[in-house]
Amino acid sequence: MARPKIPRKSTFIDMTAMCDVAFLLLSFFILTTKFKPDEPVEIEIPNSVSSKVAPEQNVVLVQVNKDGKVFLSMDDEEAKQSVLTNLNSANNLGLSDGEIQSLVKAPFYGVAMNQLKQLAAFKKEDFKESAFPGIPVLDSANNQMDNWMHAIVTTYQGRKMNLLLKGDNRTKYPAFKSIINAFKSNEVFKFQMVTNPQAVPEGTELWNRSKRGENID
């Protein structure tokens, strides 16, 4: 029997469409991506149901790592300079203008006030949390967060300040307490804690409220 001849079909697939899709997705991800900012202090932040996005401007960020070391950072360089100048004059640190200038460039502060002079000589690459002891807070007689907060509050007078507190899951409570005390003694009663978003458990009151479309912030 003569077999009917099956015509050979080309195996060449037109990749154009696939290529289009691939590059469309690629451009989407390139445009939406935001690289994780280089975080010199390693912190595992806790989860919360809060859905409000953390502010990114006029931020004063107090970070507490897992060993209870406290670090302070700010985003606004002008404010930083003013804070350092205030801190310098209020506590007689004896920093020169040049030293203040180089301290403004520092990504975060994590030393006792009398060591700020040495910190000015630090290179940016050397800023690692392990290199610093943290701002001393635990001794209530020498809670230096208090001095910092005083300088910060003076700087931000009449302006909006977003005070953020970022603590590690394993941070023990006393470090947190000392920081809050420093906030309170400077009449700062409102602050925000940085957390990772987490789903609201089903069936709870908050869940019901958010289902009804109420604002739950």
Place this chain on the structure above:
Amino acid sequence: MADMDTSQGSGKKGPGVKKAKKLSTRVDLTPMVDLGFLLITFFIFTTTMSSPTAMNLVMPKDTKNPEEQNKAKESGALTILLGAQNHVYYYEGQLQPDGSNFKSSNFKDIRDVILNKKRAVDEEDFIVVIKPNENSSYKNLVDILDEMKINDAKRYALVEIADSEDAFVNASDAANKE
């Protein structure tokens, strides 16, 4: 596009004119797709879609003057104590000197405790007092503040732990460890 067919109808050429050999303009796009998807995977993995959120906390002003201090009715008060290793303890009203109303709980059950108390008392009187002891972690604190939000407890306060309570918490922590 890359797969364009350019074979036009055979243009009439004069005799003796040799037909130039047509080269296919078909381009194999497979490597390009490979590259595209490779880059996509890279960007998917490096991207951070969810930005961190912030939780508001408002602290009351410290005041020495007892008249300015907020009063809490004993019947409506629920005190939650945080201990080491995610242990949670609570008592209602005032702590009995012998600790008979000092109860142990955990982060799962505390929600029911809060809800029961909330239902049992007037909404106006209901207040939760949170007292973390020094061995409790920041995570516990955020969790319990979160619980306030989840259960819609409008009045809550973060208060320093008293020595007698601290002793109970430490004793129970030690007992729980064994």
